[in-house]
Amino acid sequence: MRLPDLRTPSGRRAGAALLAVLAAVAVVAWYGWTTTSGQVVPTVTGYQVESDALTRVGYDLARPEGTAVTCRVSALDGSKGRVGVVSDDVPATGPAVVHRVVEVRTSARAVTGVVESCTRVAPRG
Numbered sequence: 001m002r003l004p005d006l007r008t009p010s011g012r013r014a015g016a017a018l019l020a021v022l023a024a025v026a027v028v029a030w031y032g033w034t035t036t037s038g039q040v041v042p043t044v045t046g047y048q049v050e051s052d053a054l055t056r057v058g059y060d061l062a063r064p065e066g067t068a069v070t071c072r073v074s075a076l077d078g079s080k081g082r083v084g085v086v087s088d089d090v091p092a093t094g095p096a097v098v099h100r101v102v103e104v105r106t107s108a109r110a111v112t113g114v115v116e117s118c119t120r121v122a123p124r125g
Contacts, residue, residue: 038064040118042071045099047113049075057113058101061090068092068121073102075110083108089121 004014041062048056055075063069068091075084084106090098104113 040069040120042115042118044115049110052109053106055084055104055106055110055113056101057104059115060097060099061118062097065096066092069118070121071118072116073104073113074116075104075106075113077108078111083110
């Protein structure tokens with residue numbers, strides 16, 4: 001592939017278009033990196049409906065190292081109604097990615113388990 005000849009008008013237009021595309025790619029990459037770096041991201045790895053009264057939910061939590069997090073874990077019924085919820089406090093100690101298994105007591109039989117939200121805990125002091 002030859003680069004455009006910048007001495008001609010069509011070459012200058014092609015060169016400007018190429019620079020605009022490269023600048024757009026750089027801006028999108030920068031935006032993606034700045035909006036996702038340092039975020040708290042839970043990923044459900046599985047769930048087990050043990051009985052009408054208990055569901056276990058497993059999840060991986062990616063967070064900045066040294067950050068304490070509280071996650072809200074729920075069990076849902078077939079109508080997507082919440083039949084159980086528990087707050088899981090993840091301490092700041094440990095690696096940046098941790099695996100958790102949480103027991104959710106339920107008022108009726110659940111069909112799935114989800115992590116509804118995870119928020120950083122403000123440092124004390």
